[in-house]
Amino acid sequence: MSHDDDDMLFDDDAPPSQKAASGPAPWEILIVDDEKSVHQVTELVMGDFTFDGRPMRFTHCYSAAEARVLLGQPNQFALILLDVVMESEHAGLDLVRYIREELGNSTARIVLRTGQPGQAPQAYVLKSFDINDYREKTDLTHAKLSTVFYSALRGYRDLMRLERARIGLRRSIDAITHVCDSDNLRSFCSSVLEQASALLGHDGEGVCASRVNAYAAARQGESLKVLAVTPAYAGLQSDETLDHLPVPVRHAFMRCMRERRDHHGDTWYACYYRTREGNESLLYMSFSDAIGDSDRELLALFSANVASTYEKLVQREEAAATQDAIIGILGEALERRSAVAGDHVVRVGEIAAMLACAAGLPPQLIRQLRQAAGLHDIGHSGVPDTVLNTPGALSGEQWAVMRSHCQTGRDMLSRSNQPVLQLAATIAYEHHERWDGSGYPRGLPGERISMAGRIAALADFVDAMVSPRCYRPAWPLDYTLEQVRQESGKRFDPALVQHLLAETEALRALYARLPPA
CATH class of the missing domain: 3.40.50.2300 (Response regulator)
Known part of the structure; x- marks a missing residue:
């Protein structure tokens, strides 16, 4: 056709x-x-x-x-x-x-x-x-x-x-694909609105709302939050409350919540879904033409499946939020034990994400690097305080103990099959490798070092230089970047060095926001 x-x-x-x-x-x-x-x-x-x-x-x-x-x-x-x-x-x-x-x-x-x-x-x-x-x-x-x-x-x-x-079936399949491809609740809800309109072949406008926090899935009591809107409702804030919704939408949502079921008119449809945990999600769609019984039935079926996906995404984001919190706690514990001042693990994660973005890595890997890079020194937990916080140069025996933290960190993190922790295990093992092959623990050269390991090595070096240590004061950022430039092709991946130098202003902004103590 x-x-x-x-x-x-x-x-x-x-x-x-x-x-x-x-x-x-x-x-x-x-x-x-x-x-x-x-x-x-x-x-x-x-x-x-x-x-x-x-x-x-x-x-x-x-x-x-x-x-x-x-x-x-x-x-x-x-x-x-x-x-x-x-x-x-x-x-x-x-x-x-x-x-x-x-x-x-x-x-x-x-x-x-x-x-x-x-x-x-x-x-x-x-x-x-x-x-x-x-x-x-x-x-x-x-x-x-x-x-x-x-x-x-x-x-x-x-x-x-x-x-x-046939077109309706194709659109239904596309709708399911787009919904399942959504990476978080807010993009998921935007996808719902777009696909619900396309599904019926009508011009549709709508609002998606919930009693669940869009990011942490924390309960919000009786406060209903708008998660996504189509252009006709673009004036609504992303976290608009029920009282500030347009009258038709507010009345439809109130009735749905009061009676805990769907409602519709000739040209609008309001879908209500309550999860097993008591969270409520609502979808309101209005159309340019009257929609018939078959269209409403199709939209109801679509909405029911969407609601099930929504609940799974809530659970996934809860798990992700928990993982973020645990990684943050681990990072803080590391800082306290090693006497590293400031938000070192946070800044290393931010710099790693910055480099990954500049290198064109996929968004999901960038998010994982932001989390994982901060755990690069988790192996320090196996290094005695007398070695870890020595103010001067280490002896040969002490240096051997210190170098063992790469293997220790890998052993600890690789026990988990979670992608972020598997990535962190690689970073912990490789963040002291050098581009010219003179690093440790394996002396890997060039691209034999994983991209994550190369990125974490550069991010760690930058923040370590501009942060004070027990054995030296902090160095200025400009001096640090000059050292990075001199080590390009030796210690660091030349391509990543160029990306870092191109992000100088972003680095300044990061240290203005999260200055070393």
Whole structure:
């Protein structure tokens, strides 16, 4: 089916009020014939004909060449009455092939008409060409033309219904895909609104709200929070309360929550869902046209499945929030034990995320690096205080103990199968490797060091330099960046060094926000 047919199925060019005033859209009929009298008689005889409550609208072409130009433009012709012999003996037959094969239009019903049956025998034409009927031009009575019109328009209508069902199925599959691809509750809710509108093929506007905090899934008591809106409701704040919603939305939500069930009107639908934990989610959609029972049933089914996905996302974000909190606690414990001043683990995570973003890594990996990079020194938990906080140079024996923290950190973190902690295990093991192969514990060179290890090594170095230590004062950021530049290709990945230097202002902003103690 062509794009033009999609437009016909979901034609919303005119506002609903204009459509209602002008009546139902007419069936588009194209007459292609080089005899003007055939056009006149056909329109005269069938001018008052209606089908499914819709009248006819006739368009006239007097040659196959003229019809080619017209059909090559966007159109919605349901029926084409086509002469066989025009500028050539087979002009009509050539036009059939053009419509079906070149234009790819398989939905328009084509009825061939000829005044010279011997030129194109009926049996041959019906077998060789994708047409829907074959008539003689003398069949111009109302009875005979009515038979042609009923048959053709009924077939076209049924094809459109099948095509609409196919498009609806495709949109449903897309809707599910987009919903499941959402990374957090707020993007999930935005996806719900977009896909609910597309699902029915109507212009839809809506609001998605919940009693669950969008990020931490903390209970909000009786406070309803708006999670996402479509453009028509763009004036609402993301955390708008129930009292400030537009009146129709507020009334629909209040009734849904009071009665704990869905409600609808002719052009709107409000879906209510209460999870097993007592959290409530609500979806309000309003449409430009009236929606029927089948549309409401489809939207209700879609909303029910969406609500189940919503609950799983809430649980996932709760788990993610818990993981963030645990990692933060571990990082703080490390700082306290190693006497590292300030938010070292937080800043290392921020710098690592900055580098990962500049390097073009996927968003999910960037988020994981922000968490995991801060655990690079978790192996310090296995290093005695006498070694860890030595103010001067370490002895050979002490240095061997200190170097063991890479293996210790890996052993601790690799016990978990969580992706973030697996990534942290790699970072803990490799963040002292060097680009030229002179690092430890394995002396890996270049790209044999994982990207995460290379990023964490650079992030740790920068923050360690600008932060005070028990054995030295802090160095200025500009001096630190100059040291990084000198170590490019030696200690650090040259590409990552360039990314870091390009983010100098972002680094200054980070240290203005989270200055070392």
